[in-house]
């Protein structure tokens with residue numbers, strides 16, 4: 565769930581120089597994301613699902629120190645033998661660990677002490693890299709991918725934390741927010757314009773390949789490639805917008821039990837849900853503090869239950885993950901609104917009016933598919949194999965990445981997953997229908 569440390573990179577060749585460069589850039593971005601935070605900001609934990617920013621910085625460092633340096637760099641000594649207990653997330657093979665829900669009580673080591681540890685591990689890894697065996701290079705690649713996942717979690721966790729504060733503090737100020745919007749606007753030609761009308765785009769049908777087959781990294785849950793059968797269907801040209809969500813609310817969507825799955829309705833009643841997370845009195849909380857809701861931007865921070873209820877209200881359904889993947893296979897996974905530099909990530913309106921828009925970036929898209937293994941799935945051996953397989957229970961797949969996903973991290977076969985009530989990630993929905 566909140567800590568992704570999947571296994572099985574499939575890359576055959578990993579040039580040292582490229583790996584060293586990407587390692588350094590990834591480690592740098594994590595520090596940049598935490599740069600606006602005080603030690604107190606970085607140490608607090610808003611809920612059990614979220615982790616302190618300082619913990620993310622430390623845990624990703626533990627990963628490299630443990631699985632690369634400790635296991636593969638001769639003569640390396642662990643920086644502080646007390647840290648593995650604090651910063652192991654859930655690896656049973658690595659022994660006991662500090663309770664997840666109590667990570668916010670770790671006021672020591674300080675943020676600065678964690679930064680010192682990071683620098684130590686970074687220098688040791690860069691020094692060891694040229695002489696490491698290929699297996700260790702693949703673990704460095706895995707560590708980079710792992711840290712990118714935690715960068716997104718760091719952003720969404722700090723957003724959730726700051727949203728609890730009645731002062732409504734901004735991680736980045738409105739100037740940065742405006743600059744981010746302008747930057748995306750320049751790329752998409754759209755941000756302040758209304759999103760185009762939603763259109764239906766016919767999807768592939770028949771037998772299609774699903775799963776990762778190309779060169780390059782993939783997590784084990786994307787493997788092996790297999791054949792799936794798609795029945796006639798269409799996908800919406802873009803995700804559901806805030807304006808469309810406001811219409812759902814105005815039509816009594818949150819008060820109409822017939823639209824909801826039984827578990828979803830129980831959740832709505834128990835939690836008093838009546839809008840996406842972070843919406844209050846016509847405004848929304850963002851990483852730049854409280855801001856107006858842009859009706860043309862994709863709705864974000866909705867649960868699977870809400871996505872499903874909206875689809876029922878709209879006379880549609882959620883796409884399956886296979887329908888989504890077949891449609892995304894021909895698109896550029898580097899496109900769309902994704903995270904390039906530290907700043908207040910926030911989904912913006914789609915630009916253009918042709919084809920499928922915002923498949924990559926902007927918001928993760930809930931699918932109707934349970935997160936389960938593909939036929940022939942085999943977890944990687946050893947501790948790093950603990951990640952994916954053991955979480956394949958009770959969660960649903962999301963596709964496509966978000967505005968908080970580091971660019972270059974996602975691909976058409978990428979499978980994210982969360983429990984159906986969770987919505988503190990940048991989660992949205994694209995409709996589908998049978999033809």
Ligand SMILES: [Fe+2]
Nearest residue numbers: 567568569653
């Ligand atoms: Fe992790």
